[in-house]
Amino acid sequence: MIGFLQAIGRTFLSGLTAIGRVTLFTLQSVLQAVQPPYFPRLILKQMMEIGFYSLPVVGMTAVFTGMVLALQSYTGFSRFNAEAAIPNVVVISLTRELGPVLAGLMVAGRVGAAMAAELGTMRVTEQIDALTTLNTNPFKYLVAPRLIAGLIMLPCLVLVADIIGVAGGYLVSVVKLGFNHGTYLKNTVDFLRALDVISGLVKAGVFGFIVSLMGCYHGYHSFGGAQGVGKATTNAVVTASILILIFNYIVTELFFAR
Amino acid sequence: MSNDLKIKVRGLSKAFGRKVVLNNLDLDVHRGKSLVVIGGSGTGKSVLIKCILGLLAPDKGSIEIDGVEMIGASSEVRETAMRKCGMLFQGSALFDSLPVWENVAFGLIEGRGMKRAEAKQIAIRKLGNVGLGPEVGELYPAELSGGMQKRVSLARAIAAEPEIIFFDEPTTGLDPIMSQVINELIKKCVSDLGATAFTITHDMHSLREIGDEAAMIFEGKIVWTGPASDIDNSGNGFVDQFVHGRADGPIKMPIRPL
Numbered sequence: 206m207i208g209f210l211q212a213i214g215r216t217f218l219s220g221l222t223a224i225g226r227v228t229l230f231t232l233q234s235v236l237q238a239v240q241p242p243y244f245p246r247l248i249l250k251q252m253m254e255i256g257f258y259s260l261p262v263v264g265m266t267a268v269f270t271g272m273v274l275a276l277q278s279y280t281g282f283s284r285f286n287a288e289a290a291i292p293n294v295v296v297i298s299l300t301r302e303l304g305p306v307l308a309g310l311m312v313a314g315r316v317g318a319a320m321a322a323e324l325g326t327m328r329v330t331e332q333i334d335a336l337t338t339l340n341t342n343p344f345k346y347l348v349a350p351r352l353i354a355g356l357i358m359l360p361c362l363v364l365v366a367d368i369i370g371v372a373g374g375y376l377v378s379v380v381k382l383g384f385n386h387g388t389y390l391k392n393t394v395d396f397l398r399a400l401d402v403i404s405g406l407v408k409a410g411v412f413g414f415i416v417s418l419m420g421c422y423h424g425y426h427s428f429g430g431a432q433g434v435g436k437a438t439t440n441a442v443v444t445a446s447i448l449i450l451i452f453n454y455i456v457t458e459l460f461f462a463r
Numbered sequence: 464m465s466n467d468l469k470i471k472v473r474g475l476s477k478a479f480g481r482k483v484v485l486n487n488l489d490l491d492v493h494r495g496k497s498l499v500v501i502g503g504s505g506t507g508k509s510v511l512i513k514c515i516l517g518l519l520a521p522d523k524g525s526i527e528i529d530g531v532e533m534i535g536a537s538s539e540v541r542e543t544a545m546r547k548c549g550m551l552f553q554g555s556a557l558f559d560s561l562p563v564w565e566n567v568a569f570g571l572i573e574g575r576g577m578k579r580a581e582a583k584q585i586a587i588r589k590l591g592n593v594g595l596g597p598e599v600g601e602l603y604p605a606e607l608s609g610g611m612q613k614r615v616s617l618a619r620a621i622a623a624e625p626e627i628i629f630f631d632e633p634t635t636g637l638d639p640i641m642s643q644v645i646n647e648l649i650k651k652c653v654s655d656l657g658a659t660a661f662t663i664t665h666d667m668h669s670l671r672e673i674g675d676e677a678a679m680i681f682e683g684k685i686v687w688t689g690p691a692s693d694i695d696n697s698g699n700g701f702v703d704q705f706v707h708g709r710a711d712g713p714i715k716m717p718i719r720p721l
Contacts, residue, residue, distance in 0.1 A: 242576075244573075327558075330554055330556060331552045331553070331554060331556040332556050332557075332558055332559075334513070334516075334518045334552070334556065335550070335552060335556040335557075335558070337516070337517070337518060337545075338516055338518075338545065338548060338549070338550040338629075339569050339570035339573065339574050339619075340542060340545050340546055340570060340573075340574030340575070341569070341570075341573045341574050346573065
């Protein structure tokens with residue numbers, strides 16, 4: 206019985222320690238990101254890495270999600286003769302929820318893992334120590350550019366994903382389900398509110414920050430050679446994905462709770 | 464004679480969990496001299512060098528560089544002290560994402576804000592000092608042999624013309640000829656700069672080649688110090704056993720007999 210309680214206590218304490226470490230890491234990263242010197246070249250490089258090179262995977266995800274959404278909505282709504290609502294369902298689902306969440310999860314898998322692997326390798330090969338001996342703050346040089354790039358680029362990606370996703374829904378609705386293309390577009394535009402798009406973009410910014418933060422945190426604190434780097438990579442993707450889902454609810458609550 | 468001391472370490476202790484690595488360690492490094500610290504694996508050599516460089520925080524003790532206390536110092540004070548230091552890492556710790564010349568010039572560009580073109584000229588000159596041609600500057604670290612990587616790392620360590628150069632196992636993993644090349648380069652670079660050198664190694668040949676003074680670390684304490692030329696006649700049981708590589712003596716290896 207005592208052993209069982211000890212195990213619970215240990216788990217609880219290690220959970221608190223982890224939360225404390227992540228919080229301190231976040232504060233230090235943000236503090237370093239807002240103070241000069243800045244590294245614009247590195248920020249641009251990370252923006253390309255996170256934004257431009259994620260376009261194919263996010264675009265593919267968005268187009269097929271939009272297509273499936275239109276198809277599934279049709280099979281359901283046709284039972285109630287409510288097919289006209291399909292454009293609204295597609296655009297609102299994509300802009301509010303599916304665009305930011307799916308893009309966030311895809312970027313977590315692609316970029317978060319790469320960040321953790323890169324920083325983890327730098328940690329175990331003493332490259333991060335070398336930065337310090339060369340009078341360069343690793344938080345400024347490695348972490349801050351990734352956080353800034355994540356924060357900026359995920360909303361851009363989600364904006365593109367929204368457009369491509371709606372196009373996917375439009376394609377299926379017009380070509381396969383026989384919708385009039387003008388009516389479909391009119392319904393889409395008429396029912397879409399600015400808040401739908403803005404809430405999605407705010408979510409995307411939060412998710413981009415989370416993905417970069419988890420990638421950097423786990424990579425920065427990795428240890429134990431190749432196995433440690435592998436573990437850091439897995440942890441970065443898993444924690445980022447879970448946090449994305451948690452923060453998705455929190456941001457939705459902030460925007461739309463009555 | 465503390466004015467004569469470049470680095471002064473007093474009562475330095477560091478433990479990882481229950482494992483005590485440094486145990487109330489005292490050490491002096493004299494200005495303009497080359498001190499070589501020898502000791503077996505796991506005796507605390509690397510932890511000592513990392514504590515002096517601020518890469519690890521000691522549990523207690525005092526570290527002075529040029530008479531300025533480093534423990535608990537502000538980031539500005541530490542930054543000023545770090546500007547005086549260069550470091551050659553055991554595994555070279557070159558940045559794989561940067562070409563060789565940028566690795567060498569890194570501290571000048573990012574740490575001191577020097578223009579890239581000017582820093583590149585210095586990097587090419589420093590590469591020349593370690594026997595590498597300008598064409599090597601355009602290669603990436605992964606394209607170099609282990610010996611060349613060590614030489615690039617040495618060029619990086621001396622690029623900013625530091626007052627103190629730290630060498631962490633500079634010849635580990637190199638063949639005897641390349642080890643001798645590195646030893647000679649270290650001797651030449653240190654004497655050209657008039658720098659103070661602090662080396663940790665278990666290579667006795669390196670000690671005889673590059674050391675003015677020597678110290679032996681065992682179980683987190685300095686058990687002997689003296690002129691490097693006295694290493695073979697130290698009259699100290701620990702040093703004698705280590706120098707002659709004997710299994711019997713005061714140093715007990717934690718292995719079971721076959």
